[in-house]
Amino acid sequence: MSEQSRKEDYTPYLIELMKSSEMGDYKKVKTLLIRRKYTIEAVDVSIRKCIFKYFRTKPEYIKTIAELMRHSDLNFQNPTFDNTNPIMLASAKGDPFLIKEIIEQTDLPKKIEID
Numbered sequence: 001m002s003e004q005s006r007k008e009d010y011t012p013y014l015i016e017l018m019k020s021s022e023m024g025d026y027k028k029v030k031t032l033l034i035r036r037k038y039t040i041e042a043v044d045v046s047i048r049k050c051i052f053k054y055f056r057t058k059p060e061y062i063k064t065i066a067e068l069m070r071h072s073d074l075n076f077q078n079p080t081f082d083n084t085n086p087i088m089l090a091s092a093k094g095d096p097f098l099i100k101e102i103i104e105q106t107d108l109p110k111k112i113e114i115d
Contacts, residue, residue, distance in 0.1 A: 017042065018045060021046035022050060024053065024055075024061040029064050030067050045080075051065065054093070065102060065105065069102065087102060
C-alpha cells in the first residue's frame with residue numbers, strides 16, 4: 001500500500017466545512033472544527049464564505065464567524081485574496097455591525113473605535 005493511499009482524504013470534510021460556513025450552520029461548523037484539524041487557509045476561506053453570505057437578521061452567521069475565528073489567526077493575510085484578512089473583507093462589505101461583532105468575538109485589543 002502506498003503512502004498516499006494510507007492518508008485519509010480530508011476533501012469531503014473541507015467541502016462540508018465550507019458549505020456549513022456559507023450557510024451559517026454554527027453547530028455543524030463547531031462539530032467539524034472539534035473533530036478535525038484544518039489548515040489556516042481552509043478556515044480563512046470558510047470565514048470568507050460566511051462573511052459573503054452574512055445577513056444581519058440571522059445571528060447564526062455571527063456565531064459561525066466567531067467559532068471559525070477561534071480556530072484562525074486574524075492577522076493571517078491570505079495571498080489568494082490579495083493578502084487581505086477577514087476584517088478587511090468585512091470592511092469592504094460596508095456593514096459596521098459585522099465589523100463590530102467580529103472584533104468583539106476575537107482577542108483584538110479593545111482600543112479600536114468602530115463608530
